[in-house]
Amino acid sequence: MAYIERAISSILKKRASESKCLLLTGARQVGKSTLLKHQFADYNRVSFDDKMTRMQAKEEPKLFFLNNPRPLFIDEVQKENSILEDVKLLIDESEERGQFIFSGSQKLELMKGMSESLAGRVSVMELSGLSLREIKGVHFNKHFVPTDEYLKEREKELADYDDIWEIIHKGSYPELYDVDRDWQDYYSSYVDTYLERDINELIAADSITFFKFLTAVAARTGEILNYANIASDVGVSEPTIKNWISILERTGIVFLLQPYSSSALSRAIKTPKIYFRDTGLACYLTRWLTADALKNSAVTGNMFETFVVSEILKTYSNEGIDYRFSIFYYRGKDKTSSRENEIDLVIEENGVLYPVEIKMTGNPKAIMGGANAVLDKIPDKKRGLGVVLCLTDKKMYLRENLVALPISYI
Template structure:
């Protein structure tokens, strides 16, 4: 199969041309090195996966830069953060743009090193797995927000997707779309490599215990994060689970969706929800081996929600937007009802809150957006168009301010 053009490419090239350094983060195997080598073939390249290269960078940085002159692409730069101080000196000596490009799969740890050494000198971007837009060669590259303008522009490039469950089960790693790679073999190798090359450097636990932990987290994708519950299943302490969750987030395996915090929502739950970044990996770990069994399983709703959340996140990161300050969820108790009410996703933009429900149904109802009115309590914010992302065939208004959309609109 031909190379799938990544939606983030043009923005990466622009950032390289305007910044002294660029950092591209993302989980292993999402295509960081492939993209950068393809778009910046003229750059010298080294990888800190190589121990001898790391050793020279650490002990003889001047010799390292003589052997590897600028412009330079350093892969897995987080494995030798000490080099960043020397890079800071070099980039400060010149006004040239695009002197260094970095990639790394441990984004939070890497960001710490960048913020300490290269603040104001490095542009940070994130690459995720393939989006549905990329897989179907759709050029539209604007983040999802259910405004009239977005919907109108998106409709110019709509493509009918085949069975969505095939994509949910397969996952989004490029190699699965590049060659006829066996699904189980790929994910088995991925998990082994992830634990061997990333995790052993960050924890002291044995691989079997950590794999049990990975599986326990995958089984809870789309749920409110409960450290004690996971600790009980795995047989480790709650602080250990907190530390390991942080590692999963750092290495791009999970995403923690934060609750929307507003003082007037005093009955709201304050814990984050946890989502696997790749549904194929979550399916492999929880042993859903075919798309049909997944589609008809008890976890289908959570996997569907996980996939849609991931697609929305990709729409932000592929446009170079930091989604962490834009998307939230809400769950709380309303005095008028006995149970809890939830809004699956709240997208905030320009002081407007857009409530999004994610439902595995082809027959959406207006009452599915009943909780949206809670957002009217928040001062200085307006409630925008509500949307239900579901398995409906076409755009359908359920109320004047509530619309049901097929996934192809994301």
Template sequence: MYINRHILTYVSRMKNQFRVLLITGSRQVGKSTLLKEKLLPEYEYVTLDEFTELSLAQNDTALFFKNHPLPVIIDEVQRAPDLFLQIKLLADNSKEKGQIILTGSQSYRLLSKAADSLAGRVCIINMTSLSLREKFSIDFNREFLPTADYIESRKKSIIPYDNLWNHIWRGSMPELADDSMEWEPFYRSYIRTYLDRDVADLITTKNLVKFHNFMQCIAARVGELYNAESLARDVGVTSKTIAEWTSILESSGVIKLLQPYEKNVSNRAIKTPKIYFMDTGLVCFLVGWTSSQVAMNGAMAGGLFENFVVSEIIKSYYNAGHETEKIFFYRDKDKREIDLIIEKDNTLYPIEIKKSARPGIEMAKHFPVLSKLAGISVGQGCIICQCDKSSYLSDDVVALPIEYI
């Protein structure tokens, strides 16, 4: 069962503007499926998971492309980094755009290699697992922003998200959209493959078990401030190792470190990022929650709901072809916190995320701290929660059901 992916519009647009596309994202988010479903037979498809193709790509790059003339899709390109020089030569000699499309699930080294070799020639596209818009076949692909215009546009395509907590618990991997796919075997296999294929080349074999333990520990901290020292104590490695392992998780699309808003703020602002996973199903598996009921009623339910909302908002930006460097959170030493701040056109939009179905204006009590910042405007704020319908709590704060993301 193929599910239409919103990022296809951006991919189609960029392949008419760049000679090379590099689509990165976590393992099994659907990169290969998207390209094979939508770009074959126009392109030849080659995967470097096949040993014969990998050997040729590693040992004779010119012959590799003689066997696979343009236009071509090369999957798992990170396995043969020496291809990039030959790709640069082909891109420079080709008058047509979009003739080479690359995918990779481990961007820890891939992005730097591509940036060095293909500067000015490549468009790097981040692809995530399924959004709820995609799961529910909603034809709306604007990035989330709590403005009156956005809310009015989004309202036209609202569909109730039935069994929301089952979606949060089950996760957003495309294979799990098929109800016949069993949850526990899927994630067990996913983690084994991730460790063997994406992590094993980057750390020593003896540390793979500790890396898995690290994944469990960081999953138990979603929505919290990142603390390398605390993680190091729990895992039994150094803080430096934790920093390196965190970079592996982030660069491979497993987690997102959300940065604090620091522009024009006092020195009382916290400058430590917060931890979020891009797939809440993986969080639930790592911490051992075996059903949606356990996830919904557990002590971490609020943090898990917050993580889910943050990941959905981030997906809306990537799918619309935007980066996420303008999405922040705010927290200061007086413990005043705003879950999300989206900056656009020199305006800050504050967002609070609550598991509650009964939003109140008191949930926005820290929004006014932004009005004290110099040189920037504050736009309409919102409370994203489990309420049934949108409603204004004040002139500039609106409560929105999660369906409005």
């Protein structure tokens, strides 16, 4: 099986050398264990997927650490995070860096254990599925923000994405690019083996109800989250759906994009939008079985938007940056009319707000940035260059402060 070089690698090694311990989170099968084994081959390694190993770590931690000396990589650490108290004692005895590396697929459970036991001692990073840059061998590794500096740097290493619908449909799990694996077989196994097994430890539901829930959420990727709507489809209570959505977010299956909040935008919607982190999984759950069928379907716009949002998030996490405080969306009504304005993404950086529209068109128009002026109402913030990310084949200015970009610029 060929190893695909991951963009996060150099930053991961740097963080490990600077911190006493490092935590790499991410959904199942995005390549955490493979990455860490390649980059830290000199580390001893154990996995808490193994029950006997977990039992020893829980009941005889001193013996566990004698059998598994530092530097140590513990995979799926959330399955027995009581060990973190003992880790704290060990790392406090030494100033040595890079003593422990942890990985796991249940982000907030891990963070809870880390915040209670290892506050200030652990560096946290996130690994997503393969990015377009990784799939195409592009080495540029800066997060997407449409400044002049970013655009000039990005233009030095652009790649053609002429098979974009094949990639959107295929998804981003590394195994699909490592070996010639049947698409339906892979995702069927993924749902059965990983999602039902791992998430059913957290969700008390029979497999049919759970699959209905996954399908109902996948069918709404790219939409404003409506718990009541999903609850009606699945046949469970709204509080149950809220809990289950939270679990999907914690395990890296979905992302909740928060609305931009400002007192100046008093009529803005306060509800998040929901996106699947992997478009291949969303296609499988909603039964779009070929790239051609997807491309010509009624969901192409939402799936394209889901893909672009996911790619932008990857540019942040692969650079070791927390995107949660930088990327939002806006939807609201203008006080002077009943018209609703929407901006697909609002990227905030250094006091500047960059409006981004995501359009599945090869013929972008200036009107697509018509809502951007609403950001001028926000005090103490400047509006930066607006962007229309679309299927155009070249960069094209639509107005002085609005540019259409091919998605190769992400």
